[in-house]
Each structure stands twice: as C-alpha cells, then as structure tokens.
Amino acid sequence: MSSKYYFDFVFSGFGGQGILIAGNLLCYSAILENREVTFFPSYGVEMRGGSANCYVVLSDSQIGSPIPSHPMGSIIMSTPALIRFLPIIKNNGLVLINSDIISTDDINRKDLDIRLIPANKLSIDVIGNERLANMVMLGYLVSATKCVKIESLVKSIKEVVSEKHKKLIPLNEKAILAGAELFEKDKRC
Template sequence: MTHEIIMAGFGGQGVMLMGQLLTYAGMIDNKQVSWIPSYGPEMRGGTANCSVIISGEPIGAPIVSEPNLVIAMNLPSLDKFEPQLQSGGILIINSSLIERGADRTDVTAYQVPANEIAAEIGNTKTANMVMLGAIIGAAEVVTTDAVLKAFAKMFAKKPELVAINEIAIRRGIKYIKDGN
C-alpha cells in the first residue's frame, strides 16, 4: 500500500522532524520513501508542512496533492488540508490546539490531545512524537520498531532524549488503539 501523507502545523511544533522520522523509519522497513518540506516565510510561528510518501512500490512523483492521511497540529492546517484528504482517508487532529473535529463524514478522524499527553509524561516538547505514534496507531504506515530505531539513530548524540520520546510515541499509539 502507498501512504501519501501531509503533516502540518506552526513552525516550531516539530512537523518536519515527524516527517523525517517517518521517512527514515520507512527506509528501515525497506519501503520506498519521499519527503518534501514546505515552510512559510517565518521560521517559528509561521506555517510548516511536509509531504511524505511511503510505499512498497517505486514512487513516480514526490508530490502529494490528494493525501490519504493528514496530520493537523493547528487550526489553519486543518482548514487548509482537510478538504484535500481523499474520501476514506485518515485525519489526525491535535485536539489540544484545535477545538473542532472533522467537518467531513467520509473520512476517519481521530482527535488526539497531544499537548496534554506530552505534559502528562513530563515534556511538552514531545507533542509531535505523540502525533507520530498516533499515525502508527491509526495507519500502521511503518513499524513501531523502525520509528524507534530511526529516532535513536537521528538523536545518537543526544541519547537523553530517546527514552522520553519513546514514551511519547508509545502513548500516541496507545491513545489510538485504546481510545485514550
């Protein structure tokens, strides 16, 4: 199966890192991958999104125009990318910052309080990893093991970050699988 994903939020929310980790994990899982970042004019607080494709087949073009999975970390991202989501797709909403659910009824939507979960585990900067876990829980795009290996490799020089982020990823998976 081919997963065409758009992850979006404000700059500084770790959207690009989520995309990079998902792409790296796809490589670890021996999949074909593509990652394209897109930034607004501001670095922090501006818009940021990335397109990720993970497939068992060769990828013809890296452009994602009709994603089958959208991750919205903030309301402007939800407003922009929800209409582009394929019918039958998956929408994951950071309900900590977005007060509304999905407008569409032809998609599967999950509302994940990523910021609250990150605060519960003791590090508010891990909200993006909670959402990354939610992606795995909702769509099994890559294996959990591959994401954890990718994180450990990317942060080899900061091993103190590995444990807390593994907890965040697992909590995101659990939230989707168990409903809390």
C-alpha cells in the same frame, strides 16, 4: 508503478512543533524497512506566517509525485493547517487532530475518519511539557495505519538523534508509545 504497499500523508502545523522531524522520522523508519520514500517540506513563501508542513510518501516501488493530490492520512497541529488541508484529504481519509490546540467547530466533512488527540496533555504526562506532542501524534498515526512497525520508529530515533541529545531518546520513545496506546484504547471503545 502499481504498489501493494503505498501510503501518503501530509503533516502540518506551526514551526517549532516538530512537524518536519516527525516526517523525517517516519521516512527514516520506512527506509529501515527497505521501502521507497519521499519527504517534501514546505518552503519559501509557504513558510511565511510560521506554518510548517511536509508530505510523506511511502511505497514498495518507485514513487511518482512526492506531492499527493489527496493524501490518505494527515497530522494536523494548527487551525490554519486544518483549514488548508482538510478539503484535500482523500475520501474516508484519516485525520489526526491535536485537540488541545484546535477547535473542532470548523470540521465540515462527514466522510473522514477524524481522531481528536489530546497530544499536548499526553506529552505533558510523559515529559512534563508539551514539546513531544508531535511524537504522540506520530505514534498514533503509525499504530493506526501500520505503515511502519513501531519498533522501526523507535530504532530510527536512535539512529537519527545525535550523541548530544541522547538523553531525549527514551522520552521520545515514551511519547510515541503513548500515542500508540491511545490508538489501541480508541480501537477498543
């Protein structure tokens, strides 16, 4: 099962922030690129207290565990999520933190590649409210890891979103691109 193409992530935050939607979209995009995927959501007692998280694994061959011991990348959208998942991220792993919500005082690991993303602010710039912060984060992650093409992500939104919510597609696209652009900007700095 040794793979050339392999990514594993954890996305975590509160229910309502679109954590699971982000995980689903990423998987869907990878399927469009003919990858193997697993999506594993939090459940049961884990969901008490309003937390939501999911593990996403992408690979070019059959995936073993859908729950990585040490995810290589993460999207963190709440302080409890930071406390819970920061210790298990792989050495030198990528941690995207929504800095509009989370205080960064608690970050105690030096090895990690930590990116502070003002996702709420960027979402407000795009759609006038903070509801698409998840898409900003996802756009950044995809852009930073190149795990799928941004175009695949945009295409997957079109395939997943129902007719009723069609008008939200361009907004989601904008939020993703805002995240991607921020990564490009960070790279230049």
